[in-house]
Structure formats: structure tokens, C-alpha cells
Amino acid sequence: MSSQQNWSGFAERLALRVNFDLMTILEVDWESNLVRRSFSTDEKNYPSGGVKRLMGSTWATQVIFDGQPFRSQTSVEFRCAFSDYKTLEALDLFYALNVPCQEWGRTVRIINLLRGVSAFPEQAIDAILQREALRR
Known part of the structure; x- marks a missing residue:
């Protein structure tokens, strides 16, 4: 697992390119x-340390199992994806915006960004993946 300090630095650098209000890993x-x-x-x-079971939801299939980003653009999409909406x-x-990061063909972590105003643009996915690659 990655250290808290490394993720804090990642969040600071990413915030220069993508506007978000909450980031979780x-x-x-x-x-x-x-x-x-x-x-x-x-x-x-x-808080860090929260644990959830992998669920059989559409979100989990897309992000965790298929390794594809999820981007909610409406309140309906947001509410369907998150039970704690x-x-x-x-x-x-x-x-x-949830971006999976894969190693050896399967998802090992998910970078989650949330915000209150407007959907994340498609370009934010590339910004996250570029920053994730630089973080290593």
C-alpha cells in the first residue's frame, strides 16, 4: 500500500490540473x-481504513472488474453508483470520477474524485493516469 504522504502529494499535484472537493483511494x-x-x-x-465488500453492482463491474473509468454526469448516475449518495x-x-489503476491486468486501486459543481470532463481521466504514472 502507498503511504499517506505520497497520496497527499499526489492530491496536491492533481488539484493543479483537476478541480475536486474530495479524493479517496x-x-x-x-x-x-x-x-x-x-x-x-x-x-x-x-476516513482512511474504511472497508467495503466488492459488490455485484454495475459500478463494480465497470470499474473494478472491467478496469474502465466511471464518470457520473447526472444525479441519477451518481445515485445509482453510490449507496451512500x-x-x-x-x-x-x-x-x-472513479479511475481504476491496473497492474498485471487487474485493478489494484481506484482513484476517486468527487465534486459539487459540474461533471468531470473526459480529459480528467488522462490527467489522473498521467499523475499516477509519475507517482511511482
Whole structure:
């Protein structure tokens, strides 16, 4: 797993290119069938250490299993993807961009960005992937 300090620096550098209000990192544990939040820019509301079971949702199929980014462009897409959408919306977060990072052909982590104003542009995916490559 990556250190908190490395992810903090990554978040600072990424913020220069992509506007976001919350960034979290989920590490995929294939053996335990879990995802663990290893980093958050909002430790109060979305602290590191949170664990979720991999779910059979459309979101999980797209992002975790197929390794394809997810970008919500409407409130319906946002709400369908996140069971905790009420908590997120209470924090004024209405749009998400989830970018999986793969090693050896499977997703090992997901970089999650959320914000309150306007959907993320398609170019944000490339900015995240470029920054992730530079981080290593």
C-alpha cells in the first residue's frame, strides 16, 4: 500500500490540473474480496481504513472488474453508483470520477474524485493516469 504522504502529494499535484472537493483511494484486496480506503482528503467524513465488500453492482463491474473509468454526469448516475449518495450529497458532492489503476491486468486501486459543481470532463481521466504514472 502507498503511504499517506505520497497520496497527499499526489492530491496536491492533481488539484493543479483537476478541480475536486474530495479524493479517496481504494485498494482492491482480491483475496479477501474487499476494497479498503487507504487515503482520503476528508478524514472526518470519509476516513482512511474504511472497508467495503466488492459488490455485484454495475459500478463494480465497470470499474473494478472491467478496469474502465466511471464518470457520473447526472444525479441519477451518481445515485445509482453510490449507496451512500445521501451522505455525499449532504457534503455538497454530486459528481464523481472513479479511475481504476491496473497492474498485471487487474485493478489494484481506484482513484476517486468527487465534486459539487459540474461533471468531470473526459480529459480528467488522462490527467489522473498521467499523475499516477509519475507517482511511482
